[in-house]
Amino acid sequence: MSKTPPVVRPRAVLVGVQFPSVTDTEHAADLAELKRLVHTLGYDAVATVSQRRGALATGTVLGKGKLKDLAALTGGPGVITSGARDRTSKARAKWEAAEEDSEAEETSEEGTEATDSESEDTEAEDSETEGTETEGTESEDTEAEDSETDDSEAEDVDEDDDASEPEEDVSGPRPTVVVVDHELSPSQLRNLEKATGAQVMDRTGVIVDIFHRHARSHEARMQVEIARLTYLAPRLRESSGGRERQQGRGAGDSAVELDRRKIRDRLAELRAGLAVIQKEQDHRRYARREQLRVALVGYTNAGKSSLMRALTGSEVLVADQLFATLDTTVRALHPETRPRVLVSDTVGFIQKLPHDLVASFRSTLDEALEASLLLYVVDASDPTWKLQLEVTRSVLREIGAHTVPSKLLLNKTDRLDQAAQDALRAEHPEAVLLSAHRPDDVAKLRQVIIQFFEASMVEAHLVIPYASQGRIGEVYEHTTVLNEEYDEHGRKLRVRGLPAAIARLTQAFQA
Numbered sequence: 470m471s472k473t474p475p476v477v478r479p480r481a482v483l484v485g486v487q488f489p490s491v492t493d494t495e496h497a498a499d500l501a502e503l504k505r506l507v508h509t510l511g512y513d514a515v516a517t518v519s520q521r522r523g524a525l526a527t528g529t530v531l532g533k534g535k536l537k538d539l540a541a542l543t544g545g546p547g548v549i550t551s552g553a554r555d556r557t558s559k560a561r562a563k564w565e566a567a568e569e570d571s572e573a574e575e576t577s578e579e580g581t582e583a584t585d586s587e588s589e590d591t592e593a594e595d596s597e598t599e600g601t602e603t604e605g606t607e608s609e610d611t612e613a614e615d616s617e618t619d620d621s622e623a624e625d626v627d628e629d630d631d632a633s634e635p636e637e638d639v640s641g642p643r644p645t646v647v648v649v650d651h652e653l654s655p656s657q658l659r660n661l662e663k664a665t666g667a668q669v670m671d672r673t674g675v676i677v678d679i680f681h682r683h684a685r686s687h688e689a690r691m692q693v694e695i696a697r698l699t700y701l702a703p704r705l706r707e708s709s710g711g712r713e714r715q716q717g718r719g720a721g722d723s724a725v726e727l728d729r730r731k732i733r734d735r736l737a738e739l740r741a742g743l744a745v746i747q748k749e750q751d752h753r754r755y756a757r758r759e760q761l762r763v764a765l766v767g768y769t770n771a772g773k774s775s776l777m778r779a780l781t782g783s784e785v786l787v788a789d790q791l792f793a794t795l796d797t798t799v800r801a802l803h804p805e806t807r808p809r810v811l812v813s814d815t816v817g818f819i820q821k822l823p824h825d826l827v828a829s830f831r832s833t834l835d836e837a838l839e840a841s842l843l844l845y846v847v848d849a850s851d852p853t854w855k856l857q858l859e860v861t862r863s864v865l866r867e868i869g870a871h872t873v874p875s876k877l878l879l880n881k882t883d884r885l886d887q888a889a890q891d892a893l894r895a896e897h898p899e900a901v902l903l904s905a906h907r908p909d910d911v912a913k914l915r916q917v918i919i920q921f922f923e924a925s926m927v928e929a930h931l932v933i934p935y936a937s938q939g940r941i942g943e944v945y946e947h948t949t950v951l952n953e954e955y956d957e958h959g960r961k962l963r964v965r966g967l968p969a970a971i972a973r974l975t976q977a978f979q980a
């Protein structure tokens with residue numbers, strides 16, 4: 470890199486393992502996404518180490534040769550002397566053999582990731598081995614090794630500490646962080662740290678950290694803290710215990726036990742606090758239940774907040790970052806309609822989003838569940854948008870929101886040429902093609918939303934007794950008043966609105 474940025478950003482190496490079930494395109498997209506995540510966190514990803522494997526190596530994620538390559542970049546010893554070693558099954562060894570041969574080419578620097586070309590070379594073997602290696606056997610195999618490793622890890626850790634302390638002479642701007650595109654076990658994290666001499670993070674850790682930095686509201690902060698503590702708790706034994714031993718205090722386990730208890734208490738406290746906030750929100754949502762509500766949902770960075778701004782004139786944060794939005798915002802369509810239509814902006818989804826993290830964003834999910842219309846926003850200029858849409862759909866399916874009527878919004882079409890747009894239109898005639906940056910498109914979307922609600926509205930007559938005239942605003946808020954007449958009973962209105970709203974208003978004014 471010839472340009473020197475004014476602020477020195479830590480440099481990172483990305484590590485990705487390509488499993489047999491993952492295509493080359495998907496793997497490349499995964500790594501590109503990890504690069505963006507890492508960038509959002511404030512690091513520059515300067516190199517990528519990628520390897521095809523049936524599963525993560527139990528001890529160190531990568532095979533021996535690859536680990537050396539990685540360590541060469543970070544200045545670590547490249548080995549852990551004993552303990553958590555990866556025992557490779559024959560089938561896996563065969564599949565990986567081609568990989569180890571061409572290893573040198575696959576370690577790439579400065580963004581010239583060689584993953585693609587390498588993958589093409591070995592494509593034939595790839596598809597061949599896919600059949601011979603059943604995933605079931607592979608994962609059982611791995612699990613057994615994992616628990617074995619975990620059982621003996623306390624001793625291993627001690628030995629490792631003595632034998633392979635990384636040298637401190639990291640000359641030049643060596644990458645100081647290694648980011649692995651998979652969720653790692655505590656022992657894998659520690660082993661990799663020993664072998665590379667760098668700080669090691671896994672994908673979940675990166676996401677949790679971004680959430681932590683971007684959380685603004687009290688609620689989002691609490692949700693993130695729950696996710697963070699849940700993520701950290703199982704990792705405490707290794708890291709905290711290890712540190713204690715390194716410092717020669719020797720009271721590792723009891724200290725960790727104490728930490729664990731503290732975490733449990735804090736989690737209970739947070740959950741109780743969150744429950745209170747969420748109850749208030751439930752009330753607010755209950756009050757909004759008869760209103761017309763749409764929710765913008767979708768992959769992170771798809772353009773949800775941009776559409777929210779354009780549709781409602783609100784000032785929600787728009788940023789070319791992953792997980793810019795962590796709070797659910799609700800605003801009325803602007804200029805206002807009668808009845809009002811409320812639009813909600815929600816937190817984005819991402820592949821391999823840890824379950825706890827999803828669960829902690831309950832209010833976003835509730836917002837989606839209770840909307841009458843879900844707008845699935847995708848970045849149609851991203852080649853992997855279909856995969857991203859599937860991620861969104863599967864999370865929403867899990868919480869039962871798939872039954873909510875929805876529309877597909879293919880956003881960022883300003884980045885596509887005419888031919889690409891025509892192809893999209895032909896393939897997805899039901900979708901709305903648009904750009905959040907084009908006011909005409911936003912106006913069209915607004916019409917689509919209004920028409921959706923129009924279609925589910927019914928006409929009815931309401932009689933408002935003269936004694937209740939003070940509450941006439943309620944009628945105007947929830948319905949479109951088509952006609953007004955007066956007689957001896959009161960004001961007679963012909964209205965159009967959602968069946969639920971009309972039923973409630975009819976009852977309310979029946980005195």
Ligand SMILES: Nc1nc2c(ncn2[C@@H]2O[C@H](COP(=O)(O)OP(=O)(O)OP(=O)(O)O)[C@@H](O)[C@H]2O)c(=O)[nH]1
Binds near residue numbers: 768
């Ligand atoms: N070219 C183009 N860029 C867009 C469009 N819509 C959004 N963007 C850009 O895409 C980036 C992400 O937009 P956001 O609206 O913040 O995306 P989001 O879906 O809210 O993302 P998260 O909050 O992170 O989940 C920003 O840089 C936007 O300016 C569009 O239609 N065309």
Ligand SMILES: [Mg+2]
Binds near residue numbers: 774787793794
């Ligand atoms: Mg957003």
